[in-house]
Amino acid sequence: MKEEIRSVEFAPGKVLTVETGRIAKQADGAVVVRMGDTQVLCTAVSAKQAKPGQNFFPLVVDHRESFSAGGRFPGGFMKREGRPSEKEVLSSRLIDRSLRPLFPKGYLCETQIISSVLSSDGENDGDVLGGFGASAALHISDVPFDGPMAEVRVGRIDGEYVINPTLTELEESDIDMIVGGTADSVLMMEGEMDEISEDEMLGAIKAAHASIITLCEFQEELREEYGNEKREFVAETNPEEIENKVRELATDKIKEVVNIGLNKEDYSAKLQEAKDSVIAELEEEFADDMDTVKDILGNVEKEELRNMVLEKKRRIDGRSPEDIRDIWTQVNYLARTHGSALFTRGETQALVSVTLGTKKDAQSVDTLFDEEEKKFYLHYNFPPYSVGEAGFLRGPGRREIGHGHLAERALRMMMPSFDDFGYVIRVISDITESNGSSSMASVCGGSMALMSAGVPLKKPVAGIAMGMIVGDGNSVVLSDIRGEEDF
Numbered sequence: 001m002k003e004e005i006r007s008v009e010f011a012p013g014k015v016l017t018v019e020t021g022r023i024a025k026q027a028d029g030a031v032v033v034r035m036g037d038t039q040v041l042c043t044a045v046s047a048k049q050a051k052p053g054q055n056f057f058p059l060v061v062d063h064r065e066s067f068s069a070g071g072r073f074p075g076g077f078m079k080r081e082g083r084p085s086e087k088e089v090l091s092s093r094l095i096d097r098s099l100r101p102l103f104p105k106g107y108l109c110e111t112q113i114i115s116s117v118l119s120s121d122g123e124n125d126g127d128v129l130g131g132f133g134a135s136a137a138l139h140i141s142d143v144p145f146d147g148p149m150a151e152v153r154v155g156r157i158d159g160e161y162v163i164n165p166t167l168t169e170l171e172e173s174d175i176d177m178i179v180g181g182t183a184d185s186v187l188m189m190e191g192e193m194d195e196i197s198e199d200e201m202l203g204a205i206k207a208a209h210a211s212i213i214t215l216c217e218f219q220e221e222l223r224e225e226y227g228n229e230k231r232e233f234v235a236e237t238n239p240e241e242i243e244n245k246v247r248e249l250a251t252d253k254i255k256e257v258v259n260i261g262l263n264k265e266d267y268s269a270k271l272q273e274a275k276d277s278v279i280a281e282l283e284e285e286f287a288d289d290m291d292t293v294k295d296i297l298g299n300v301e302k303e304e305l306r307n308m309v310l311e312k313k314r315r316i317d318g319r320s321p322e323d324i325r326d327i328w329t330q331v332n333y334l335a336r337t338h339g340s341a342l343f344t345r346g347e348t349q350a351l352v353s354v355t356l357g358t359k360k361d362a363q364s365v366d367t368l369f370d371e372e373e374k375k376f377y378l379h380y381n382f383p384p385y386s387v388g389e390a391g392f393l394r395g396p397g398r399r400e401i402g403h404g405h406l407a408e409r410a411l412r413m414m415m416p417s418f419d420d421f422g423y424v425i426r427v428i429s430d431i432t433e434s435n436g437s438s439s440m441a442s443v444c445g446g447s448m449a450l451m452s453a454g455v456p457l458k459k460p461v462a463g464i465a466m467g468m469i470v471g472d473g474n475s476v477v478l479s480d481i482r483g484e485e486d487f
Contacts, residue, residue, distance in 0.1 A: 004226060008218040010152075010211045011163035016129070018136060018218075020226050029141025029228075033133040035164070037121035042133030043114050046143040048231070050108035055295065057108055059100055063091040063115040063130050070120045070368030085366070086401055091115070091127040093402045094151065095134050097188045098180030102135075102146045106235025111143065122369050123166035128153050131180060132215055139219050142228040149187060150215035151180040154208040156200075161207035179208035183216040192409040195459075238292050245285075246296040250278045251304070254297070258304045261318030264347045264435045264483070271301065302487055309469045309476050316484055317346075324464060324480040329445075331452045339453025343445030345464075346482060347435035349386075352445035354453040356423040375418050378411065378427040380404030380442055386434040404429070407442040407463075411450070414458045421456060436482035437465035 003021040010016060017034040024030035027043040034040075065088055066081060067074045074081055084092070095115060103111070115130030131151030138145040155165035155173030162169060170176055177191025186209060193201070237243075253274040262270060275297050282293055308314055313321055325346030334340035339354035362373040380403045384391030396404070407429060415425070427449065429442035440463035447461040467481040478485060 006218075006222065008214065010214040010218070014164050014211075016132070016215070016218075018133075018222065020140065020222070027137070027141075028143050029137035029139070031133050031136045031140070032118075033129045033136070035129055036124040037119055038117070038124040038126050038129060039119040040126045040129040040133050041114075041116045041118055042130060042137045043116075044111070044134065044137040044141050044143055046111040046141075047109040051110070053291070054108045055291070057100070057103060058110045059096065059103070059113070060111070061092045061096040061099065061113045061115070061134070063088050063095060063117075063127065065117040065120070065126060065368055067366075067368060069117045069126075070122065072368060075366045075371065086405070087127075087367075089398050089401045090405055091130060093398060094127065094178055094180070094188070094190060095131045098131055098149050098151055099134060099138070099147075101187060102149060102182070104144050104146060104233060104235065107144055107233060113137070117368070120368050123168060124164070125153070125167065127151075128164060128178060131178075136219050136222060139223050140227040142231045144230055144233040147182065148216045148219035148223075149180055149182050150212045150219070151178055151188075152208050152211045152215070153178050154191075154204045156196075156204065161204055163207065163211045175204055177204060177208070179205060179212065181209055181212045183213045190406070192413055194413050238296055239289070242286055242289055242292055243296055245282065246278065246293055247300060249281055250274070250297055250300050253277065254300050255304045258301070258308055258316060259314075261316070263317065267316065267484070305484065306469050306471055309478070310471050310474050313476065315478065317482065321476050321478050325482070329448060331448055337453075339449045339451070339455070341445045341448035341452055343441050343448065344433070345437065345441055345444070345480065347433055348438050348441050348482075349431070349433035350438065350441040350445040351430045351432050352442065352449040353428050353430075354446075354449045354455070355426045355428075356453060356455075357426065359422075359424060361424040361426070376408070376412060376415050376425045376427075378404050378408035378429065378442070378446060380407060380439070381428070381430045382434070382438065383430070383432075386431045386438075403439040403442070406439050407446060410443045410463055411446055411461050414447075414461050415450075416456050416458070423455075425450070425453075425455060434483070436484075436486055437480055440464050 005019045007015055007017045019032040023032055023041060024043050027045050029044040032039055032041050073079055113134045115134055117126035120126060128151045135148045139148045153164050154177050155162045155170055156175040157169060157172050165173055174194040180188040257270045257274050286293055305316060328344045330342045332340060333342040334353055337353040338356045341352050343350050362375050363377050365372045365374055380400050382400050427446050431438045443461055443463040450457055464480045467478040467485055469476050
């Protein structure tokens with residue numbers, strides 16, 4: 001690939017530059033994205049073949065920010081970057097969520113995206129540049145990819161929407177939201193706002209999507225001039241004989257279980273009983289293909305769940321699409337904590353505690369340019385017993401970090417200022433039962449626990465997880481989804 005530098009103005013006064021063909025030429029795709037003096041190298045590599053027996057898509061996205069990019073040494077005794085910081089984990093998850101839906105169905109080759117901030121000017125954040133660059137690297141590569149997509153940050157200052165605001169501008173903004181999407185749809189949104197209306201929210205999304213369209217068109221131009229021919233990919237299909245036999249035996253049995261209206265434990269037991277009966281009938285005939293049989297059974301279950309919602313507007317536990325599961329709560333559950341709440345919604349439960357401290361208890365966060373102090377933070381824990389499993393207890397994983405950050409952002413805008421309430425506040429959410437929407441249980445329980453501790457919230461905060469099922473030109477929005485509906 002020849003060296004090339006191209007630029008695009010995707011919003012008033014916002015210019016993004018892409019360089020190809022100079023760095024990381026052995027990767028399947030690589031670009032350097034620049035905005036201001038922030039430069040991000042994005043690479044994409046994918047194996048040519050899937051591993052034998054692979055039945056899931058092993059996509060890994062890593063966003064890393066070297067302290068050298070900001071002209072700093074890492075803090076502490078070790079002067080080398082170690083495990084990913086919380087910000088790096090969160091940025092990786094944002095990029096992953098926008099990219100993952102755009103790979104072809106059935107593509108199972110090991111794929112890694114690395115986004116590396118090489119230079120940072122302290123004003124233009126590298127996270128959204130990493131999202132754009134990851135898509136661009138994939139789009140010009142030979143890796144099968146149904147993109148492009150782009151990510152932008154949207155803010156609002158004095159009533160005007162601003163795309164990719166600088167860090168200085170964000171201090172004046174009442175919106176901080178990242179939107180990822182293709183030229184014709186939105187893929188992902190995450191952010192926080194200061195009590196804006198629904199119309200204002202839609203306005204922010206539309207403003208973001210206008211820039212996303214421009215950035216996607218720019219990537220199409222890059223591919224047309226510098227892209228590699230896509231490698232041939234045809235998704236493997238199940239043998240017709242096995243597919244037909246499994247569906248013939250399983251469809252009615254699984255449909256009956258799905259339509260009963262059961263809780264998690266009873267549903268799992270009844271469903272497994274139905275699947276086991278099919279497996280028992282087929283294990284002799286298809287002894288060498290039992291993994292395929294189980295995959296087909298899983299597909300039948302999902303199809304019947306979708307059909308019931310689309311055709312009958314009825315859900316697995318008998319609820320309508322708008323119904324929320326029964327809620328039970330108790331405050332001051334823990335005897336010696338500063339504040340606590342036990343929040344239960346259906347079969348999801350969060351035990352949330354609050355600890356108040358002095359300024360010395362603030363959490364120090366080492367950034368590319370300075371040390372910051374967090375005076376409010378929320379930690380989310382998801383022990384294996386919450387889903388009836390045994391497992392190792394390790395440090396927080398990406399999911400726990402992401403869910404904790406989501407709940408923290410939901411509460412942050414309603415927290416009093418440190419000048420008005422001079423305490424550092426730590427919220428801990430331990431998920432003691434889980435069947436969907438545990439991060440939002442953390443929000444509800446967190447709000448109650450904060451009030452239990454005497455924290456003068458501006459207003460109570462609540463949240464639920466939402467889903468949407470689409471098929472045959474029809475769509476149904478689901479409120480308060482449970483685990484089986486999250487696929």
